[in-house]
Amino acid sequence: MTETRHADVVVLGAGLAGLTAAVRLAEAGLKVVTVAKGLGSLRLAPATIDILGYAPQRVDSPTASLPGFVAAHPQHPYSLVSAQVLAASVSWLKDHVDGYSYVGEPSTNMLLPTAIGVPRPSAVVPKTMVGGDIRDLSTVAVAGLRVLKDFHPALAAENLQAAAAAAGLSLQVRPVMLDVPVDGEVDVGTLALARHFSDKKFRTAVGAELRRALSDEQAVGVPAVLGLDDVQEVWSQFTEEVGKPVFEIPTIPPSVPGMRLAALLQARFRAAGGRLVLGAQATGPELRDGKLVGVRVAAAARETPRLCRWVVLATGGLASGGIDVDLAGHAAETALGLPVRGPGADQAAFLPSYLADHPIDTIGLTVDANLRPAGPDGEPVYQNLRAAGAIIGGARPWREKSGDGISLSTGYLAAESILQEAR
Amino acid sequence: MTAEHTEGWQGLELMRGSLDHCVKCTICETACPVAAVTPLFPGPKYVGPQAERFRTHEPSVDSSLDYCSSCGICTLSCPQGVHVAEINSQARAAMKKQRGIPLRDQLIARSGLEGKLGTPVAPLANLVLGNSLVRALTERTIGIHRDAPLPKFAGRTFQGWARRRPPSETTTDKVVYFHGCSTNYFEPGLGRMTVAVLEHNGFSVVVPPQDCCGLPLQSNGIFDTARSYVRRLVAHLVPYARQGYKIVATSTSCGLMLKREAIEILGVADDDLRLVSEHTYDICEFLADLAADGRLRTDFRPVPLKITYHAPCQQQGHNIGKPALDLFDLVPGLTVVELDRACCGIAGTYGLKREKYDIAMQVGSGLFADIVGANPDLSICDSETCRWQITHGTGKTSAHPVEILHRAYGL
Numbered sequence: 001m002t003e004t005r006h007a008d009v010v011v012l013g014a015g016l017a018g019l020t021a022a023v024r025l026a027e028a029g030l031k032v033v034t035v036a037k038g039l040g041s042l043r044l045a046p047a048t049i050d051i052l053g054y055a056p057q058r059v060d061s062p063t064a065s066l067p068g069f070v071a072a073h074p075q076h077p078y079s080l081v082s083a084q085v086l087a088a089s090v091s092w093l094k095d096h097v098d099g100y101s102y103v104g105e106p107s108t109n110m111l112l113p114t115a116i117g118v119p120r121p122s123a124v125v126p127k128t129m130v131g132g133d134i135r136d137l138s139t140v141a142v143a144g145l146r147v148l149k150d151f152h153p154a155l156a157a158e159n160l161q162a163a164a165a166a167a168g169l170s171l172q173v174r175p176v177m178l179d180v181p182v183d184g185e186v187d188v189g190t191l192a193l194a195r196h197f198s199d200k201k202f203r204t205a206v207g208a209e210l211r212r213a214l215s216d217e218q219a220v221g222v223p224a225v226l227g228l229d230d231v232q233e234v235w236s237q238f239t240e241e242v243g244k245p246v247f248e249i250p251t252i253p254p255s256v257p258g259m260r261l262a263a264l265l266q267a268r269f270r271a272a273g274g275r276l277v278l279g280a281q282a283t284g285p286e287l288r289d290g291k292l293v294g295v296r297v298a299a300a301a302r303e304t305p306r307l308c309r310w311v312v313l314a315t316g317g318l319a320s321g322g323i324d325v326d327l328a329g330h331a332a333e334t335a336l337g338l339p340v341r342g343p344g345a346d347q348a349a350f351l352p353s354y355l356a357d358h359p360i361d362t363i364g365l366t367v368d369a370n371l372r373p374a375g376p377d378g379e380p381v382y383q384n385l386r387a388a389g390a391i392i393g394g395a396r397p398w399r400e401k402s403g404d405g406i407s408l409s410t411g412y413l414a415a416e417s418i419l420q421e422a423r
Numbered sequence: 424m425t426a427e428h429t430e431g432w433q434g435l436e437l438m439r440g441s442l443d444h445c446v447k448c449t450i451c452e453t454a455c456p457v458a459a460v461t462p463l464f465p466g467p468k469y470v471g472p473q474a475e476r477f478r479t480h481e482p483s484v485d486s487s488l489d490y491c492s493s494c495g496i497c498t499l500s501c502p503q504g505v506h507v508a509e510i511n512s513q514a515r516a517a518m519k520k521q522r523g524i525p526l527r528d529q530l531i532a533r534s535g536l537e538g539k540l541g542t543p544v545a546p547l548a549n550l551v552l553g554n555s556l557v558r559a560l561t562e563r564t565i566g567i568h569r570d571a572p573l574p575k576f577a578g579r580t581f582q583g584w585a586r587r588r589p590p591s592e593t594t595t596d597k598v599v600y601f602h603g604c605s606t607n608y609f610e611p612g613l614g615r616m617t618v619a620v621l622e623h624n625g626f627s628v629v630v631p632p633q634d635c636c637g638l639p640l641q642s643n644g645i646f647d648t649a650r651s652y653v654r655r656l657v658a659h660l661v662p663y664a665r666q667g668y669k670i671v672a673t674s675t676s677c678g679l680m681l682k683r684e685a686i687e688i689l690g691v692a693d694d695d696l697r698l699v700s701e702h703t704y705d706i707c708e709f710l711a712d713l714a715a716d717g718r719l720r721t722d723f724r725p726v727p728l729k730i731t732y733h734a735p736c737q738q739q740g741h742n743i744g745k746p747a748l749d750l751f752d753l754v755p756g757l758t759v760v761e762l763d764r765a766c767c768g769i770a771g772t773y774g775l776k777r778e779k780y781d782i783a784m785q786v787g788s789g790l791f792a793d794i795v796g797a798n799p800d801l802s803i804c805d806s807e808t809c810r811w812q813i814t815h816g817t818g819k820t821s822a823h824p825v826e827i828l829h830r831a832y833g834l
Contacts, residue, residue, distance in 0.1 A: 006715050033744065037501075037502055038450060038499070038500050038503070038504075039500045039502065040502070041448075041502060044449075044450065185462060189449075189452070191452065191453055195459065253448055253449045253450075254449040254450075254452055254453045259453055267763070270763065275744050275745065275748065275749075277742065277743065277744035278499050278739060278742065279499040279500075279742040280742040281504075297742075298742075299741060299742035299743050300679060300682040300683040300740060300741045300743075301681075301683060301703060307715075320502065321502070321503070
């Protein structure tokens, strides 16, 4: 008996990994349903593609450092991603977000300032941020907007200058504070400012004030609030207004660059016929004779199976709820009940020092070469399941600055592996 | 502790407990359509999980809560499972109880009563409500905005039609139709089309007597009455649920009231409600499930129309995606433009209110522009108040997805 399917593929999760897999599969002609508990965490991210930033020293070239890094970390997700796949996933992303041009290659890390002035190694970034690469600058201004209480140019400037000096770069950084015409509002967030910047009159006024505030700096960094889907237009017009190169510096959430990238990928997914089911949570596998034939999904009033040929699991790691650890230290994969590799029951999850490499950091799934989650014996649990993104164990993305590269490349690879079977 | 108190308390604890899951990530803030257009509503995170910690039994000095439209997009967007909208609805009900509920809110929350009063005198009622002088006066006296979209009384109820119609041919498959007030009093044609589509698929359709589900009362903070309304409706429906029959709803928000909101917002703890809830389906969900199982008739004629489809916020609250699109895929000749906007602004009765009309129209402006830009023959939407708002905002006819299937079947 052939059973009617609701979709070819069910993708669980709508972050960078899930969206990458979902868009690729849908564009290849498969019927894809993405099931997500909420809008994915991509909206919180700076939207740069950090591939490998520290290993543990600062990395200048991810592609040059990766072979050695993988040899030293054989259980790292990057051990499953070839240089070709990484490069292909980066070009794929560039082709798919043409409304928000990305530049850079996995071969070279730029050094871009964060909101607190730390130079961050990042390989592939939106064009609006590239001008902040401090390797190319000797004098720069960092401008804040007085109503934006989450961005402090004096702090950023002081830290950036000190960090540049420590890195052997000669860089002068000057903070500038701007008053913007927001009609009596005293506390305006990044998203509200991005909406203000879509108004030409507003950005002309801010641009003129910034021009007056600058002297002989080569470029000026501003918080990343230069418009939403209209960012290209807003950024280039604002730059003209200022009369000097302007670059965006990512902020704490709400992250406007993350919203831009998420919106573009979601639009791609929709255009390819993909379907998004939001606010729904996967509660377990749907099995027939031990085989995975779908996912059980909790919606309003009831739980129902969504049947499919393949499942991509991209629900995120411990921080996103894809993995859960209870107070007794028992770890569980929350969507399908898969085996989790983490600190054993007899091992401490945490070390005494806050900044230590805690055993729990690398908790996640073990996967085979095709990204199929595997049991302790190394055998795939289900032949038609793939995992992508932070749910794969073995990485310390916040320390390595590797999270975006892992999500993008494994999302891409999970789709590749399914497409090979579908052909 | 009274039964009523126990219920409210349980509902509150169920939702309020979720606020500890809030990690202040702001995703709900980025998705909120109301905060995007007015500083009067500072956003779901501030008004919800943050402000909730400071709410006590003392009256609150903060009125911003009243500007939440209850569209529910914050709950839908939250990756941590915080019931933001539910927390806000409950807090607003408590606030309105402290401050007193305006006559205006008491009136617009009783759509069933309005239907009963207006139907026998429909031509007169429509004439009066269509009069700009009357509307101006209504705005000044009770605060219903003069331009807000109000439906027209059909003059004949759907219930009346259902009672007079010959019974469906006896089939083994029986389905119960929960049509809601709007179909009964304002759009009985939608009810007739729904019955025809279901019967065409071999179902005999039962239309039990039914009253308002209490949703407008709930969204206006009148919880006690809303609870008695939903219990009364459940009493009509539960005998069928006990026999295992599915209950289908064409009013997507009223269906959601049975599925979720009566439990999660009103805190009605009741086995009968739970049973009805588990048996309730949105009509498109029901039909798309049939299609997925290969049981939906596909003898569709070409429908050479261009349509836009807006899945309203309340439909998204079912967490079922957009099954209407799966149904449209089956209809030959149909050109579908999927719209990607969160809300049309009306949010039930929110956009009718004098002080909120402009906000509602601004919330809907993106959607209206998309529809006007696409220039469709019909703009399709699952919710009646949204259809009235869309027609008001675009000048274009708006219809329920069932209407497309009805045409495609040639019924």
